[in-house]
Amino acid sequence: MPDRNHRVVLCRAIEGVPQPEDFRMTEAAVPEPAAGEFLVRHRYISLDPYQRPAIAGRYDGAPLGAGDMPPAETVGEVIRSRHAGFREGDWVRHIGGWQEYSVCDGERTFVVDARRAPLSAYLGVLGMPGLTAWASAVKLADVQAGQTALVSAAAGPVGATFGQIAIQRGARVVGIAGSEEKCRLVTEEFGFSACVNYKRPTYLQDLQRAVGEGADCYHDNVGGQMLVDALGVLKPYGTVVLCGLITQYNTPDAERQFSFNLGLPIMKRAVMKGLVVYDFEPQRQQFFDELAPLVAAGRIRFREDRVTGIERTGEHFARLMRGENVGKALVVLGED
Ligand SMILES: NC(=O)c1ccc[n+]([C@@H]2O[C@H](COP(=O)([O-])OP(=O)(O)OC[C@H]3O[C@@H](n4cnc5c(N)ncnc54)[C@H](OP(=O)(O)O)[C@@H]3O)[C@@H](O)[C@H]2O)c1
Numbered sequence: 001m002p003d004r005n006h007r008v009v010l011c012r013a014i015e016g017v018p019q020p021e022d023f024r025m026t027e028a029a030v031p032e033p034a035a036g037e038f039l040v041r042h043r044y045i046s047l048d049p050y051q052r053p054a055i056a057g058r059y060d061g062a063p064l065g066a067g068d069m070p071p072a073e074t075v076g077e078v079i080r081s082r083h084a085g086f087r088e089g090d091w092v093r094h095i096g097g098w099q100e101y102s103v104c105d106g107e108r109t110f111v112v113d114a115r116r117a118p119l120s121a122y123l124g125v126l127g128m129p130g131l132t133a134w135a136s137a138v139k140l141a142d143v144q145a146g147q148t149a150l151v152s153a154a155a156g157p158v159g160a161t162f163g164q165i166a167i168q169r170g171a172r173v174v175g176i177a178g179s180e181e182k183c184r185l186v187t188e189e190f191g192f193s194a195c196v197n198y199k200r201p202t203y204l205q206d207l208q209r210a211v212g213e214g215a216d217c218y219h220d221n222v223g224g225q226m227l228v229d230a231l232g233v234l235k236p237y238g239t240v241v242l243c244g245l246i247t248q249y250n251t252p253d254a255e256r257q258f259s260f261n262l263g264l265p266i267m268k269r270a271v272m273k274g275l276v277v278y279d280f281e282p283q284r285q286q287f288f289d290e291l292a293p294l295v296a297a298g299r300i301r302f303r304e305d306r307v308t309g310i311e312r313t314g315e316h317f318a319r320l321m322r323g324e325n326v327g328k329a330l331v332v333l334g335e336d
Pocket residue numbers: 048049050128129132152153154155156157158159176177178179182221222242243244245246247248275276277278320321322323324325326327328329
């Protein structure tokens with residue numbers, strides 16, 4: 001039985017873009033499960049953009065300060081159980097946080113099956129980001145064969161999965177991403193028809209050229225000026241799925257400072273739909289049963305951006321929030 005649990009906590013309340021020095025590692029005794037609980041040894045910790053607004057208190061709960069541990073989904077093994085529904089040796093996904101071990105009462109906990117998919121995929125393409133992408137492509141945008149679909153942050157888990165589901169449905173898909181490396185991944189590995197690097201000076205012309213006659217739908221992971229530019233290439237009556245606002249997560253004031261001319265969606269007769277992934281929780285099994293065979297067959301692919309060791313969690317999160325991750329950001333603990 002292990003006796004020490006390493007966890008990563010904030011050194012202070014964070015302003016702006018997180019820095020590796022904003023986090024430190026602490027240790028405490030491994031917690032004992034009480035009756036009705038079980039102890040999980042984490043193998044993977046998921047780092048996700050929502051953790052930044054969660055740290056700032058703009059997601060769910062109060063702002064985090066010195067000594068507080070950010071939330072995170074984890075995949076791990078039940079190593080001690082006093083819960084009738086979970087056995088030692090089960091692998092589970094739950095909200096375990098930035099630490100090596102957690103005690104869980106079974107709330108919002110799912111047993112995962114390594115025979116159906118790699119365990120880490122339950123945090124990415126077959127986890128919350130994948131469900132988000134599926135909800136957008138299938139339920140909200142309802143992408144159809146012959147359409148053109150546009151998506152930002154296209155190399156990340158939500159964007160890449162959205163695009164590949166749209167391709168499976170017969171659409172032509174154009175991505176937007178922040179480097180040549182990401183654009184190559186999006187076209188060569190994920191099969192998008194084109195990917196535009198928004199950091200190039202010719203971005204707007206490149207976008208216009210890549211989209212051609214116009215986009216039938218746009219999945220927005222970013223907000224801000226990128227949303228405005230995408231509306232510019234949307235077809236009349238096109239659909240915009242508003243999913244993420246990563247341009248604002250590090251700079252809350254950006255929300256107030258950014259002015260958005262609502263004349264643009266009016267002129268486009270755009271249909272704009274907000275997406276909250278938790279609304280689609282009841283359809284998680286349907287999503288999984290549709291996507292898992294496609295992932296197993298290599299028809300939907302995924303890329304992971306991994307580091308190993310709990311002590312690297314803060315640094316890896318800072319990298320994600322600088323937009324430098326290429327694929328799903330994960331921390332691996334122990335033997336992979
Ligand atoms: N509504 C919901 O229920 C829901 C659920 C899940 C996720 N989301 C949102 O979906 C979006 C994508 O999530 P994901 O998990 O797939 O993450 P991700 O793509 O790995 O997110 C990070 C990427 O965002 C891009 N980015 C654009 N502007 C940025 C900026 N100012 N600062 C930092 N990064 C920037 C970067 O890619 P580039 O280099 O290509 O710009 C970066 O690699 C996020 O906004 C997330 O919050 C929403």
